[in-house]
Amino acid sequence: MNDPRIRHVVIVGGGTAGWMTAALLSQALGSQVQIRLVESSEIGIVGVGEATIPQIRHVSKFLGIDEDELLKASRGTIKLAVQFNDWRRIGDTYLHAFSDVGLPLGLAGFQHYWLRDLQERTSDASAGAASRRGNSVPDLWAYSINAQAANLNRFARMDKVGDSPLTGIRYAYHFDAARFGQLLRRHAEQRGVVRTEGKVVDVALREIDGFIESIRLESGETVAGDLFIDCSGFRGLLIEGALKTGYDSWQHWLPCDRAVVIASEHGDTIRPYTQASAQKAGWQWRIPLQHLDSNGHVYCSRHVSDDEATATLLSHLEGPALDEPRQLRFHTGMRKNVWNRNCIAMGLASGFIEPLESTSIHLMQSAVGRLLTMFPDKNFDPSLVAEYNRQTRFEYERTRDFIALHYHATERDDTEFWRQCATMELPEGLAHRIELFRQSGHIFRDGEELFTPMGWLQVMIGQGIQPVRYHPLADGLSQVQLDGFLTDIRTLVERAVATMPEHAEFIARHFKADS
Numbered sequence: 001m002n003d004p005r006i007r008h009v010v011i012v013g014g015g016t017a018g019w020m021t022a023a024l025l026s027q028a029l030g031s032q033v034q035i036r037l038v039e040s041s042e043i044g045i046v047g048v049g050e051a052t053i054p055q056i057r058h059v060s061k062f063l064g065i066d067e068d069e070l071l072k073a074s075r076g077t078i079k080l081a082v083q084f085n086d087w088r089r090i091g092d093t094y095l096h097a098f099s100d101v102g103l104p105l106g107l108a109g110f111q112h113y114w115l116r117d118l119q120e121r122t123s124d125a126s127a128g129a130a131s132r133r134g135n136s137v138p139d140l141w142a143y144s145i146n147a148q149a150a151n152l153n154r155f156a157r158m159d160k161v162g163d164s165p166l167t168g169i170r171y172a173y174h175f176d177a178a179r180f181g182q183l184l185r186r187h188a189e190q191r192g193v194v195r196t197e198g199k200v201v202d203v204a205l206r207e208i209d210g211f212i213e214s215i216r217l218e219s220g221e222t223v224a225g226d227l228f229i230d231c232s233g234f235r236g237l238l239i240e241g242a243l244k245t246g247y248d249s250w251q252h253w254l255p256c257d258r259a260v261v262i263a264s265e266h267g268d269t270i271r272p273y274t275q276a277s278a279q280k281a282g283w284q285w286r287i288p289l290q291h292l293d294s295n296g297h298v299y300c301s302r303h304v305s306d307d308e309a310t311a312t313l314l315s316h317l318e319g320p321a322l323d324e325p326r327q328l329r330f331h332t333g334m335r336k337n338v339w340n341r342n343c344i345a346m347g348l349a350s351g352f353i354e355p356l357e358s359t360s361i362h363l364m365q366s367a368v369g370r371l372l373t374m375f376p377d378k379n380f381d382p383s384l385v386a387e388y389n390r391q392t393r394f395e396y397e398r399t400r401d402f403i404a405l406h407y408h409a410t411e412r413d414d415t416e417f418w419r420q421c422a423t424m425e426l427p428e429g430l431a432h433r434i435e436l437f438r439q440s441g442h443i444f445r446d447g448e449e450l451f452t453p454m455g456w457l458q459v460m461i462g463q464g465i466q467p468v469r470y471h472p473l474a475d476g477l478s479q480v481q482l483d484g485f486l487t488d489i490r491t492l493v494e495r496a497v498a499t500m501p502e503h504a505e506f507i508a509r510h511f512k513a514d515s
């Protein structure tokens with residue numbers, strides 16, 4: 001009887017996606033499958049991707065790699081938040097911090113109590129009455145430990161805030177993606193993954209059903225397999241080149257299509273957060289690594305030329321440039337099916353939601369987790385494939401909506417680009433979410449979507465979407481109780497942050513790279 005089990009997995013591509021897939025599959029499946037990874041150093045990798053989200057920490061845990069070792073090897077730093085500058089309007093700034101904001105009380109989310117406080121203070125002020133609680137209005141971020149630590153450039157690992165019910169610091173990494181990839185490669189090779197250097201020049205499909213039978217390398221060698229994982233980057237060599245799966249464009253919601261990147265010397269501080277500063281037709285990132293800043297200007301080529309974009313990038317560096325500007329092109333969207341026949345696309349081959357919230361590395365990690373959960377046999381049951389595609393599409397689309405929110409909810413009208421973003425037609429679900437929040441202050445997590453209500457809350461408030469009502473339960477507290485509740489949280493957060501060392505000092509103590 002033919003053995004239906006998958007024995008041979010072939011991964012095409014050795015960027016972050018390829019080596020992440022190889023490391024996680026080999027760790028989980030051990031000797032049950034043989035994994036072969038084919039990559040071409042002549043073609044190379046995209047080689048950007050320095051910022052992550054907190055789920056990245058599951059990768060090191062799963063692989064058993066010590067976090068300090070990982071950060072030392074990849075010249076990493078800590079990321080507590082993304083700071084958005086000039087997005088709502090020029091001069092405005094807010095954080096999307098990873099920790100919780102405040103504490104829910106009973107059935108009402110924290111934002112309802114904060115909104116009541118804000119509305120009462122604002123109406124006091126507009127009635128000309130001296131505020132009963134002092135003049136300054138504590139903003140939402142006064143209740144976020146990550147935001148307060150980020151503002152003071154401090155960091156410590158802290159799961160809880162003292163003995164209180166407040167959750168502590170939630171962090172991700174900034175790292176050198178190429179070094180991170182090498183770490184994953186070592187891990188995978190130690191677990192039996194075989195790497196082949198070579199360029200794929202042809203893909204052979206089975207006549208009977210169009211499944212991939214083998215790939216042919218420039219050297220003439222043929223590599224056969226049961227399951228093929230396409231990690232070949234934007235070109236999607238197998239999923240598109242061979243299988244013609246099709247691509248859904250999201251450019252009407254995520255209009256940027258190019259980036260120009262450069263490394264520069266540090267300014268004075270190593271900030272524990274990414275900076276994302278809006279420009280005339282896009283935005284610019286600054287990501288602090290231990291030895292340099294990574295910078296990139298993501299822009300829309302219909303509104304700004306490559307030369308202008310490069311000039312913008314160079315004029316916003318904090319220190320001298322360390323290399324030459326490098327251009328990249330991309331098309332936001334995703335494959336119609338990321339799993340087609342016996343081929344699954346991961347990483348850039350599967351689609352691209354631009355890097356504003358640093359989600360690409362997470363989406364590949366999540367895709368491998370999904371594959372492990374639904375690992376097929378050689379029958380490639382269509383219902384399993386359909387479920388994998390459904391879950392992946394859901395995750396990509398909700399993530400896309402979150403990014404589109406940043407572009408759309410703006411008061412900027414200084415360029416054609418921002419005017420178009422502000423007036424664009426939204427995906428239906430996103431329009432509903434914004435309206436729901438505006439009318440009631442409610443945010444509900446949609447199934448297993450990536451970003452939590454805490455993330456949506458900060459971006460909606462940060463972009464200027466102000467609810468007109470809050471949950472009636474928030475009126476259940478007396479004024480004194482409300483003041484006490486809010487003041488206690490702020491005080492606990494402040495005290496906890498005061499115990500933390502400077503971010504640079506923490507790095508020096510725990511994972512300073514040798515050179």
Ligand SMILES: Cc1cc2nc3c(=O)[nH]c(=O)nc-3n(C[C@H](O)[C@H](O)[C@H](O)COP(=O)(O)OP(=O)(O)OC[C@H]3O[C@@H](n4cnc5c(N)ncnc54)[C@H](O)[C@@H]3O)c2cc1C
Pocket residue numbers: 012013014015016017018038039040041042043044045046047048049050051052177198199200201231232233234235237259296328330346347348349355358359360361362
């Ligand atoms: C401007 C920009 C900024 C980004 N910033 C972030 C960020 O901050 N955070 C984040 O999480 N992600 C970010 N990303 C995404 C991140 O760069 C990618 O997710 C990551 O690099 C993984 O890429 P990949 O492995 O899918 O593809 P690639 O890096 O392109 O690797 C493709 C691989 O396929 C191989 N290959 C291609 N064709 C062939 C062939 N014919 N034969 C053999 N091998 C072949 C190549 O040699 C290479 O090894 C960013 C992306 C861009 C464009």
